[in-house]
Amino acid sequence: MTDQRPIPGEIPSDATVPKVVVNRLSLYLRELQRLESAGQATISSGQLGALLGFSDAQVRKDLGFFGQFGYPGVGYRCDELIRAMRDILGTNQLWPVVMVGVGNLGQALLGYRGFVRQNFRIVAAFDADPAKVGQSFDGITVRPMGELPAFVREQAVRLGMIVVPTEHAQAVAEQLVAAGVDGIVNFAPVTLTLPPGVQVVAVDLAIELEQLSFAVTSRLQTDSDSESATHADGASPADDSEPETEPPA
Amino acid sequence: MTDQRPIPGEIPSDATVPKVVVNRLSLYLRELQRLESAGQATISSGQLGALLGFSDAQVRKDLGFFGQFGYPGVGYRCDELIRAMRDILGTNQLWPVVMVGVGNLGQALLGYRGFVRQNFRIVAAFDADPAKVGQSFDGITVRPMGELPAFVREQAVRLGMIVVPTEHAQAVAEQLVAAGVDGIVNFAPVTLTLPPGVQVVAVDLAIELEQLSFAVTSRLQTDSDSESATHADGASPADDSEPETEPPA
């Protein structure tokens, strides 16, 4: 039991992996974690695909970018595949994250449990408003912007979240990069211009709604599957941020 | 000035438009709105693309799916193109939206100004927790789940936002659909299974971070442009939800 069986984390590292494949990887992982919690030990590409609205071939091809994980005639072992997916996505290690901007949305994100579950930890929050500095939310005390560079450097933080008003997002992004961050989740509805090598994931909540209004207006082809989950762009999130109880009807 | 000039809203409606094109349309619109506010009257495909990290040809091809909006030798008139984009995306009309789940994240979204600016209005919020019902957030009083069907029907609401804990998301989605909603933004990290014809946009905040950890781990090719905004998947959002002041350093 010391070997993990199929050619494991052999991430070919050269073959450029399409972004859309990495996105599906996250969906596979999410589903696998749910299945494992439910006690399922193995799953086939066809079953996994069906749960997410993809074909069996697509699941196999996607996994094929990273190695061989399956057992012919059996499928994939959930525990092994989860570990492999997390190795690939980088979430077997803990990622400290700094947040800038502690308004309503920032405060909500500070309490969001979904981050911790995937091994992300918001280790500090910064705000330029002196009235915010010193306040605590979910155990995190807001720090002044001046402390950002030293904190990022000393704690070797690589990821930052921007949750400030639009007009300050670009400047804050530059401060994060100057401090040493090389990955940013940007919640401000503006395109950031940053040096190459800095990775940005943008989340624009109004745009998500726009995509929906287009889709319902034009009855965009959903998928065509008789069953099937329609998932427009990225993935699906927001969860147990809090106890918004929901015993349906 | 009664005619809008180029073959306007001629949405070919048959030629199936790729989802990724619609996504870029939202980015074009966001940028155009910023440019117009800044007083710019016209813009070329090359300029617009450069601001977002796309090629001039891509901008023109994308617009070409919906009609002819440009003036050779000149470019596009910002005001006209904004109106056209909004017609296409459906946001020249006001969209009422119902929210289910008023936890931390739901409360933050109730106050998010970015929705209103793109013509979305959260007209009601529902929660199954009796302790939440009756409370008000940003002028919206939380209603009991039982009132959902009548409200959606009477107000002819087509869009819903799911902001409940994961385990209740599927059931809530079914209630929304039963009530008549045909477009859903799902913030719970689970894939919804719904009848065809119902549109779902999924937003999974943990997945966004996962995409980032993969990208910074593998130094994913960002774009290659010397300048350039790196935008991983969808769009970029979260903005002036509140007054999280940010006079950078």
Added chain:
DNA sequence: CGGTGTGAAAGTTTTCACAGCG
């Protein structure tokens, strides 16, 4: 059997390149 891994084919999206227009 049932199911993986994978070349080859089909389909889709992006880039190229250029005619045409004001």
Added chain:
DNA sequence: CGCTGTGAAAACTTTCACACCG
């Protein structure tokens, strides 16, 4: 001129189909 609109080519992604394996 500068820039659009658009066919045609290139690049990329998905689906097919099948050899192989336990």
